[in-house]
Amino acid sequence: MNQPQAVHRADAASNTDLPQLYRMMRRIRTFEERVGELFVRGQSAGSMLHLSIGEESAAAGVCAAMREGDTFTTHHRGHGIFLARGADPNRMMAEIGGKEAGYCHGKGGSMHIADMGLGHLGANAIVGGGIPAVVGAGLAARHKKSGAISAAFFGDGATGQGILYESMNMAALWQLPCLFVCINNQYGMGTRIDQATANPRLHERAQAFGLAAETVDGLDVEAVAEAGRRLVDGVRAGKPAFLVVDCYRFYGHARKDKSPYRDPVEEEQGRNKDPVAFARNALISRKLAEESALDALDAEVAAEMDATIDFTVAQHEPPLSSMFRDVYAPTEPEPEPVRSRIDRILARA
Amino acid sequence: MALQELTYRDALRKALADAMTENPDVVIIGEEVGRYGGAYAVTKDLIKEFGGERVIDTPISEPAIVGAAVGAALAGLRPVAELMYVDFIGMTMDQLANQAAKIRYMFGGQIGVPMVLRTQGGTGRSAGAQHSQSLEAYVMHTPGLRLAMPATVADAYHLLRQALTKPDPVVFIEHKALYTLKETVDLDAPVPDWGKVAIRRQGRDLVIVTYSRQVHYAMEAAKKLAAQGIEATVIDLRTLNPLDFDTIRAEVEKTGRAMVVSEGVMTAGVAAELSARISEECFDFLEDPVIRVAGEDIPISVSTVLETGSVPGPQLIVDTALKLLTGRVAA
Incomplete structure (x- = not known):
């Protein structure tokens, strides 16, 4: 088998300095805003777009502790994580637009994006569906002595799925290099975490399985990066871990959801918990950056992300003939199209 | 060797x-x-x-x-x-x-x-x-x-x-x-390629398409049928995906009759799919309906009597073949 080896692009976040973390968070925020625009302009192929605005610190902070060769899976709200692991935003946006130039040639979209070259074993549209893959990747890392870790990113909603507990149990039992990252944005679709569990202290569940576990405030990306680095170091040494990043989902579950089920006061308070603004203020108050320099950086990021829309709009759709490709390996015959089959059967001499 | x-x-x-x-x-x-x-x-x-x-x-x-x-x-x-x-x-x-x-x-x-x-x-x-x-x-x-x-x-x-x-x-x-x-x-003797059926027995009167344990039942039934002058081809699918339909088609076209045997329940099962394909693709060659012999549409019981009765066995295959080949004319 020619399974591609995970390699990592040089420009991925590997620096936990606040300016670098801020830049990555700004890129994620702006990318997500452009995803929303793509949808509004009718250029998004996917009808299901889940934005991670308000959760940027989890992606930027944890991914800063990961390195080349590490693998990961994400949930359906995973754009930011992929960007933080070095994704090309043009190819991401093109995939979200269902275009041939996208990471998965338009077949995957927002919720099934993946790139083996960057170690992205796949986003997932099944809540919890991508979690056990990191147990297998952890087994492979141990077997091949690669020194890689494998991280599963998921939301608080996945804590309702049994597969999470099966996976954590196996990772702990076998001391695999697995990291479980629960991005607690307080909502599983429209159900708030306290309406879904009697014990919202989610890290306690992981402790029960014998994992190193903690909760960090997602407002502060430096705290997330620090917790991420600490846990990832342990994971790499064969001590699996679980990290909850507490944050707030700024907008609805998906693009069309105006979240009428949320209290406007709660929403306003939640949106005040803005990791991007918090980092920006910290950079200025700690004199790590001038406001004008940050404005320039924001403008540069805006231009980068504007270009993703132009790129995507200019790309073509995959050809209809690609429809039967990749159900099976390229060495195997493609499935017979229904129309050809009908014509063949009903052909009369 | x-x-x-x-x-x-x-x-x-x-x-x-x-x-x-x-x-x-x-x-x-x-x-x-x-x-x-x-x-x-x-x-x-x-x-x-x-x-x-x-x-x-x-x-x-x-x-x-x-x-x-x-x-x-x-x-x-x-x-x-x-x-x-x-x-x-x-x-x-x-x-x-x-x-x-x-x-x-x-x-x-x-x-x-x-x-x-x-x-x-x-x-x-x-x-x-x-x-x-x-x-x-x-x-x-x-x-x-x-x-x-x-x-x-x-x-x-x-x-x-x-x-x-x-x-x-x-x-x-x-x-x-x-x-x-x-x-x-x-184990060094050649076997059919992956994705190809094995023709376990060649006959002129009907084709029995089956797989897994039912291959053995079909072979047992074919022996009994032979004693009555009926020669059945028995096809062992080996792999259901890929499905070697070309060989099935060729064999069914030779005899004009096909029976599909599966231990799985009848409705919407493997036998249903195979039967539909044979009916569609071999229509001009078929003398009789493609007949399914499959598990009953019920759960399996612990009682060995009920368990055995729930799934096809050699006798049901024999009886079905006899009805297929002789019964319809008399009826």
Whole structure:
């Protein structure tokens, strides 16, 4: 088998300095805003777009502790994580637009994006569906002595799925290099975490399985990066871990959801918990950056992300003939199209 | 070269051991596969030979067993996950049908999931409604999954070896009543390619298309029919995906009659699919309706009388063939 080896692009976040973390968070925020625009302009192929605005610190902070060769899976709200692991935003946006130039040639979209070259074993549209893959990747890392870790990113909603507990149990039992990252944005679709569990202290569940576990405030990306680095170091040494990043989902579950089920006061308070603004203020108050320099950086990021829309709009759709490709390996015959089959059967001499 | 007497179970074990010896990336993961040696003893002593890091005992967590195999395959291993009973496949359907089966397609062909899910099904051990089913239709209904169901000792070996070289996920369903089947085999003798049927018997009057244990029942029935002057062709599918329909079509066109035999329940099952295909594709050649002989549309009972009565056996195949060939004229 020619399974591609995970390699990592040089420009991925590997620096936990606040300016670098801020830049990555700004890129994620702006990318997500452009995803929303793509949808509004009718250029998004996917009808299901889940934005991670308000959760940027989890992606930027944890991914800063990961390195080349590490693998990961994400949930359906995973754009930011992929960007933080070095994704090309043009190819991401093109995939979200269902275009041939996208990471998965338009077949995957927002919720099934993946790139083996960057170690992205796949986003997932099944809540919890991508979690056990990191147990297998952890087994492979141990077997091949690669020194890689494998991280599963998921939301608080996945804590309702049994597969999470099966996976954590196996990772702990076998001391695999697995990291479980629960991005607690307080909502599983429209159900708030306290309406879904009697014990919202989610890290306690992981402790029960014998994992190193903690909760960090997602407002502060430096705290997330620090917790991420600490846990990832342990994971790499064969001590699996679980990290909850507490944050707030700024907008609805998906693009069309105006979240009428949320209290406007709660929403306003939640949106005040803005990791991007918090980092920006910290950079200025700690004199790590001038406001004008940050404005320039924001403008540069805006231009980068504007270009993703132009790129995507200019790309073509995959050809209809690609429809039967990749159900099976390229060495195997493609499935017979229904129309050809009908014509063949009903052909009369 | 060398003839040897092997059971179906021995052959499976040998296939695993040989594959593990050849390829250090082959690992076995499942419940009771190591120290216990497998619920049906297929993996007996493999842990002694290959160690606990390659023969991995798991907690009773079927979804994560299959999910871990998916991740291991993506990360470069060649996992063989064992599902103790096919009846538990419902537990794993997300990892199998939404993940393993679709990853190559969803990700635009970047990577496949070269894993084998070994399991066993069928009646014959009075194991009750939740340990006796034939659920291959679930698998066959899912594009992206390959499906092999060996009937013979030689195929138990060769199909499993071949499955472990395939680029796509293979569900490999053994039959629990065949583990003690003993045959004298030459494992070096050529076998049909992966994806090709085996014609176990050639006849002029009708074609019986079947697989797994029902191949043996069909052969027994064919012998009885021969005594009455009726010669049946018996086709052993070996793999249900890929499906070698070209050979089925050619054989049915020769005789003009086809019977499909499956232990799975009749409605919307494998026999239904095969019957529909034969009816569509061989319509101009058929003398009679394609007839399905399949499991009753009921759960399996513990009572051996009810259990045996729930699924096809040689007598039902004989009776059906006789009605097909003679009864319709008289009626």
